[in-house]
Amino acid sequence: MERNTTHIPILRTKMYRPPVPSDHVYRPELLERLEKQTPRAMTLVSAPAGYGKTTLVSCWLERSACPSAFLALDEHDNDLRQFLSYFLGAVQTISPAIGLETPSILNAPDLPPVPVIGRSLANDLHRIEEQFILVLDDFHCIHDKSVHVLLREILRHPPRSMHLVMVTRKDPFLPISTLRALNRVTEVRTRDLRFTDPEVHVFLKSNLGDQIENATSKLVAEKTEGWVTGLRLAVLAMRGHDEVESELSELTGTTRYVMDYLISEVLANQSLAARHFLLRSSILDRFSSSLCDALRGPDDKRALTEMDGETFITGLLKDNAFLIALDRENHWFRYHHLFKDLLQRQMKGQFKAEEIAALHSRASEWFESRGYIEEAIDHALAAGDALAAAKVIEQSRHAALDTDQWHALQRWLNRIPPEIQQVRPILLLSKAWILLFSARMGAVLPIIERVESLLDKDPEEAALLSEINFFRGLVCYFKGDGESSVAFFTKATEQLPKGSFIALRSQAEYWLCVALHLNGRKKTAIRRLHQGIRSRDLTEGMLLSRMVFGLCFIHMLNGECLPAYQEGLRLRELGSTNRLVFAETWGMYVQGNASFQMFDLDAARRHFSRIVENRYIANPRAAVDAMAGLSMTRQFMGEPDEADETIRLAQEYAEWTKEPMHFDIVRSCRARIALLRGDLDSASRWLRSLSETSGNPIMLFFLENPAITECRVLIATGSDVGLKEAIERLDNLQQNSKAWQNTCQMMEIMILRAQACQRRGRLQEALKVLERAVAMAEPGGTIRPFRELGQPMANLLKKLAEKNVAVEFIEKLLAAFPPISSSSRLSRRLVTSKSSSPSSLTVEPLTNRELDVLELLAQRLRNKEIAEKLFISPETVRTHLQNIYQKIDVCNRSQAVASAVTLGILPAIENRPDFRPLSDPAG
């Protein structure tokens, strides 16, 4: 089995255009019609089985100057993911570079809405410059609605370069009549495909020799109604049987009746061995000589000596007997569909049910031994042996998980009846893996408990024990029990035999480190991860990327922005080289999150936008968070419309995931944006729309946590009761974050708490808490949580700096705050150049009255004099002064004047109109 750009295994045989049979009748009118119509959007070749649809198309493609791709569909393609990967695989045979967008979508945990896929596929197709023909053969096999919807989307605005050919036994559920009205479709139907009398004559002559008379041709044409399959059967029956012609002439009734007569004649013409081969192989959708041999059971010994699979196939090829080659090497074949149906009917009449089941069982074993899991499952189920199908999955699941093909595993598992799944520990464990990958950890525990109860009676092998311990560890981890989870994960890594089950190895190593961190052993965890990364070969992409993700995880939880950013970059690169979607998208997320926390808005916007573009293939929680992050980033950048647009996208995404938590995240993000806009009413309104959140969620490193945003809004709206409640809630969240070693959220919580204390007038307490938050934020360079709280936080930080605490870092923090907005009055007074003022010290704008007071202060007037000049009371002057001190962060009048000059609020002394140098004799 080969692998293409997606993670779905591709059978190349499905993309092989069947060769034109040597005895085919050249049909110039039809071919010309097809060739002339390629500028149209599509061709529909619609007729029952056996009318030579595929042969005609194949003959056309062989002669056409236009490059073409071919795809034979079957029942398995009734899965949008599978259909798309084959569709892209076929197009890639023409244009290998196609599929920049769509293939990555195929690896998404849940496929995005069909219109989204349609747009992406249309984009990919529109990029192809060269004209080409794409044939979808046997399209009638497709009954999955989403595939029809997808093609409908594509045909709405057909790509200029692609001419789509649909070969089908029934008209597809597509707007054919519209296309017909627009003259955009060419149709070839039963009547067109039917052989004319002269064509029948040519066909019979080429197969049976020149002695065929016109009358015979006419008779055969009449009896078969120009149905080429009938003609072919007639040829096979007539070879060596002179009486066929006369018997045929006596037959009345429908063509089908003629067919049954003919097939029985054909079979009667074969040797016993060949007849058995024919009947046995009729259960197969495709076969090779080795598979044909494998179908012979112990009872078929008598036929063994006479013939083997290869002789059988060579004989069929020589007879042109409905055999269709599926590859150039003549390795795989299939029967013509109708011939297979006819054979199968004969087989069911001749073989007992148990014999047929035994055939399927043997086919299943053969397919399994060659790694064709899907077909092995098909035949096991056709044999009525669901247990055997279960065993096939049990044998193949490591390979599937090790190559990140958990979707395939999920698909296989879905075919096993639930009652069997429930009693097979390995199947249950497979289900646990799928739950882990699709982020539904809640459902894992009962499954693991069931596995344990089932295994009570059986001796446990090391690898299995390791796997169970791994899942036990996960359950403990999500309960917040670091110690037990470390113990379980350690056992899991020790018990797993070397070199086996890479998926388990990499997951167990990763989770062990994450659990060590939870257990307060950060250094050990990081060391272990680095060691692990060093000891891995670069080709071990899966293992490596899990380790690097482990580093990202720990750095982010610790608010270590720069290392998180760097590991995020490495993760993304590993992901794109090894085509590991989880790594690539998480890498983007980590880069975005870290940039935002460092308040590098341009970088944050870039990385967040990238993950938003890839939202349908990313982990949904990360995608929602990235959208919240992007929305805030844009608000900070002064692009409120873009911020709203991102929120709208997030809402749409939440509706797609249907996850209640995501709706809350979107609502609370709206509240936060409202706060940034100073719109307290809207913020409170959004807050009220939150659903009841249960307890303290696991917040990890996510930017938007509704529980925290609730406190944020309470603090901003600031009644004393509200503030008290916020502090109480923050204390609870703080406990929780501490237990999770979640420094990243602890910082956020403490910064909010400091602001709440300040608003309650408890300055000392506020400064104490803020001091701790600053100490936590400084090593990792976290800025955003401070910046988000605006000017009051800047003032509080300045007070802290005055106490000589983290002066340099606080200066860096303050640099992130916006410069004071310039009122007209203020700008008038900005005599000195802006650049001369340290931009780090930015202040809340002063009111006009305050500016007046400040100006008079610079003239060294007393409060009483100022009051007189401004016609206000000295009390009011004092209030103004207090406000000014707070705003520009000073303690007395001389500092106020000096600082106002530095900040450019007042002109420098020498520029002042009232400046009188001391040396001036006039003074």
Add this chain to the structure above:
Amino acid sequence: MTHSRRKTNVSFDAPAEYRIVVKGRIDDLWAESLGGLHIRFQSHGGEDGVTTLSGQIKDQTELIGVLYSVYELHLPILLVELAPK
């Protein structure tokens, strides 16, 4: 009124009695593959004639399956109707 109401009282996923008439012969051997319907051939001389398939069909899915099988058998359909009880 009562009659027509009963006639239209058919739902997408519920069993119903149907009668299907096709041109040409279908023999009894096919009953198993045609939803277990009763198969009756009326000869117009030799193999020419019409076949009537009748009986209960599980749901619309099975009905479409039967019609598709008739199509695969290459027989033109003359009539499909909900059988009056």
